[in-house]
Amino acid sequence: EVQLVQSGAEVKKPGESLKISCRGSGYSFTSYWIAWVRQMPGKGLEWMGIIYPGDSDTTYSPSFQGQVTISADKSIRSAYLQWSSLKASDTAIYYCARRWYPVDAFDIWGQGTMVTVSS
């Protein structure tokens, strides 16, 4: 079965760092781009950026450039989203999603990781 499994919910304080993960299975992990998508409480979906695990080529949304870092480790079939200094406004559910090439849709989604930032 093709799936993306994300790491569990996190509760952090403002200023702390965090790295969440997304592990792919059931397909060639290095052949498909992985995107990260934010959903703030009660709000819509926002595309944050995308990485190609084969060579770690990465593109960020202008809205998130400099705010987060996207990375991947193909040896363990995982993509990552990290923050160096969290803010309360980073509270959201974060999804990873596979880009279905060449259709260009996001066809497989992780279950989401809830990140809560509160003092």
Add this chain to the structure above:
Amino acid sequence: SYELTQPPSVSVSPGQTARITCSGDALPKQYAYWYQQKPGQAPVLVIYKDTERPSGIPGRFSGSTSGTTVTLTISGVQAEDEADYFCQSADTSGSSYVFGTGTKVTVL
């Protein structure tokens, strides 16, 4: 920044037809995709490349396009179709993805 605009809500009776629009200046040049999201769940792709339906998606879901507007149509709406729906596309350069503002479909 590039935006895709959807109506906030659409209400429809069971068995009727729901139409959800998505407007954006780059839509004549870029394909559109539609996702269904039920409460507490991850989004699910229901339409790709404007009009195509992934395997496993019921035939009552269809997509169409006209100029700067794409439309998701749900024919013969069922209670299980109550969800949020998001369109998605790319900007004119194709280097940045964007999601629509989202539409909540309520089945009366």
